Amino acid sequence: MRGFWSTEHVKAAEDRLLARTPEGALMRRASFGVATVALELLGGRRRVGLLVGAGNNGGDALWAGYFLRRRGVAVTAVLLDPDRAHPAGLAAFRRAGGRVASELPEVDLVVDGVVGLSASGPLRPAAAAHVAKVTAPVLAVDLPSGVDPDTGVTGGPFVEAHTTVTFGCRKPVHALADCGDVRLVDIGLQPELPGPDLMELEDADVAFAWPVPGVGDDKYSQGVTGIAAGSATYPGAAVLSTGASVLATSGMVRYAGQAADAVRARWPESICTGSITDAGRVQAWSVGPGLGTGLSAENVLRYVLDAGVPVCADADAITMFANNPDLWDARDPDTTVVLTPHDREYARLMGEEVGTDRVAAAKRAAERFNAVLLLKGNTTIVADPGGAVAVNRSRSAWPATAGSGDVLSGMIGSLLAAGVYPLLAAACAAHVHALAGELAADGAPIPASSLMAAIPDAIRSVRAVTP
Numbered sequence: 296m297r298g299f300w301s302t303e304h305v306k307a308a309e310d311r312l313l314a315r316t317p318e319g320a321l322m323r324r325a326s327f328g329v330a331t332v333a334l335e336l337l338g339g340r341r342r343v344g345l346l347v348g349a350g351n352n353g354g355d356a357l358w359a360g361y362f363l364r365r366r367g368v369a370v371t372a373v374l375l376d377p378d379r380a381h382p383a384g385l386a387a388f389r390r391a392g393g394r395v396a397s398e399l400p401e402v403d404l405v406v407d408g409v410v411g412l413s414a415s416g417p418l419r420p421a422a423a424a425h426v427a428k429v430t431a432p433v434l435a436v437d438l439p440s441g442v443d444p445d446t447g448v449t450g451g452p453f454v455e456a457h458t459t460v461t462f463g464c465r466k467p468v469h470a471l472a473d474c475g476d477v478r479l480v481d482i483g484l485q486p487e488l489p490g491p492d493l494m495e496l497e498d499a500d501v502a503f504a505w506p507v508p509g510v511g512d513d514k515y516s517q518g519v520t521g522i523a524a525g526s527a528t529y530p531g532a533a534v535l536s537t538g539a540s541v542l543a544t545s546g547m548v549r550y551a552g553q554a555a556d557a558v559r560a561r562w563p564e565s566i567c568t569g570s571i572t573d574a575g576r577v578q579a580w581s582v583g584p585g586l587g588t589g590l591s592a593e594n595v596l597r598y599v600l601d602a603g604v605p606v607c608a609d610a611d612a613i614t615m616f617a618n619n620p621d622l623w624d625a626r627d628p629d630t631t632v633v634l635t636p637h638d639r640e641y642a643r644l645m646g647e648e649v650g651t652d653r654v655a656a657a658k659r660a661a662e663r664f665n666a667v668l669l670l671k672g673n674t675t676i677v678a679d680p681g682g683a684v685a686v687n688r689s690r691s692a693w694p695a696t697a698g699s700g701d702v703l704s705g706m707i708g709s710l711l712a713a714g715v716y717p718l719l720a721a722a723c724a725a726h727v728h729a730l731a732g733e734l735a736a737d738g739a740p741i742p743a744s745s746l747m748a749a750i751p752d753a754i755r756s757v758r759a760v761t762p
């Protein structure tokens with residue numbers, strides 16, 4: 296699991312660390328890390344440019360320039376605010392033979408030391424003008440300048456980094472925005488940090504959490520999933536949701552609804568019935584995709600909320616909650632619910648747009664509904680009411696296709712039925728879903744049914760990393 300810490304927590308931890316470290320030692324350690332990565336990226340080429348801002352981020356760039364000079368690299372620095380350039384860094388850089396110029400010459404690599412943790416807003420015009428002329432790959436110090444460190448939001452010009460070298464710990468920007476290849480340099484910060492503000496599951500975490508049958512298991516003992524989705528108008532949603540559930544875990548899937556014939560034809564291993572009241576016992580329900588929002592759909596939603604098992608509520612279920620708040624209020628408050636809106640469903644449910652800070656939006660909704668909230672998108676955010684947040688960045692946008700959400704909700708239902716902790720169930724499903732999309736697409740558009748069919752490949756791929 297990777298952790299990410301907010302600027303507030305990083306700055307407080309850095310202050311504590313600075314208080315017990317000789318002056319300048321942290322910056323030299325950090326910038327030595329920058330220089331090491333720069334040499335690796337240069338691969339024998341010898342011309343580096345530095346864009347140097349007014350704060351310590353610029354100081355890091357200047358000290359990195361100093362170390363590069365000592366390795367014989369030609370380094371030219373552009374000082375964006377010459378009077379406020381880091382004095383010790385600038386003196387060391389000049390001593391080592393670094394050149395200061397008003398424009399970057401032709402170089403093989405640019406080090407972005409414009410702004411780091413204290414950034415606010417997009418690049419200012421002077422910095423933006425220099426960045427616009429850059430053609431060489433950019434190595435960002437701490438984070439790409441112009442991108443918000445806590446939200447990953449860009450509201451104007453920003454640096455597009457080939458690689459980012461960060462120090463002490465990762466920050467939210469590294470999970471929420473494209474920072475290129477992110478390298479972490481240890482400066483001894485970990486002991487000073489509280490628990491992470493965000494987390495991102497890696498393959499090994501997902502493999503560890505994913506339910507695998509034991510020798511003593513049977514089809515019931517692993518948790519039976521119930522799917523309440525689809526309708527006469529939208530039978531496909533039921534087929535996709537049920538299929539995702541069948542493929543995600545071992546054990547049994549029960550389908551209840553108007554698409555029973557279509558589901559039975561495609562998934563003979565599922566136990567299908569036309570009516571929710573005849574479904575039989577399950578350990579979790581996945582409800583909503585293609586269900587409709589009429590009276591009979593409302594009754595289905597009431598039934599699953601009353602079943603005393605965890606519920607994943609998606610699509611039409613979310614719209615019904617938005618249209619009729621009584622439905623939500625009537626549920627047993629102890630029932631675990633995972634809500635999985637996309638942005639428009641979020642706006643319906645919350646009565647406000649998601650906005651640019653998607654993590655804050657997901658946290659607000661999780662708290663308001665006392666539920667796990669999975670906000671869909673290229674970067675999926677999962678927040679639980681206790682304040683924990685997991686993010687999953689999809690490496691491709693191929694999953695942005697009709698029916699893909701139906702697949703996700705079937706997978707979440709399966710993991711909930713197997714007893715996986717709700718935040719982890721949603722985050723693991725998002726991870727495998729994105730990977731299945733990538734594997735199935737392999738560079739060309741795919742329908743959601745192909746994404747669904749790649750679930751076993753994606754599970755195999757994450758499990759391949761475990762010993």
Ligand SMILES: NC(=O)C1=CN([C@@H]2O[C@H](COP(=O)(O)OP(=O)(O)OC[C@H]3O[C@@H](n4cnc5c(N)ncnc54)[C@H](OP(=O)(O)O)[C@@H]3O)[C@@H](O)[C@H]2O)[C@@H](O)CC1
Nearest residue numbers: 309322349350351352410411412413414415416417419437
């Ligand atoms: N503390 C530590 O232990 C360690 C810290 N380390 C390093 O320190 C960095 C944090 O340094 P920091 O706090 O000095 O501020 P920093 O990010 O350089 O920026 C401040 C200046 O930028 C300006 N500015 C703001 N927004 C801007 C924009 N959009 N576009 C352009 N300019 C903008 C703003 O200008 P002003 O508003 O004052 O005019 C201000 O003067 C951190 O990221 C890491 O690299 C490492 O050495 C490891 C040890």
Ligand SMILES: Nc1ncnc2c1ncn2[C@@H]1O[C@H](COP(=O)(O)OP(=O)(O)O)[C@@H](O)[C@H]1O
Nearest residue numbers: 637671672673689692694695697698699700701
């Ligand atoms: N740009 C994107 N890149 C990667 N994944 C995406 C992107 N847009 C959406 N997704 C994912 O695709 C799925 C879409 O779900 P949803 O909008 O509910 O679709 P549908 O209702 O058609 O099933 C979600 O899992 C979401 O995270």
Ligand SMILES: [K+]
Nearest residue numbers: 407410436438
């Ligand atoms: K930077």
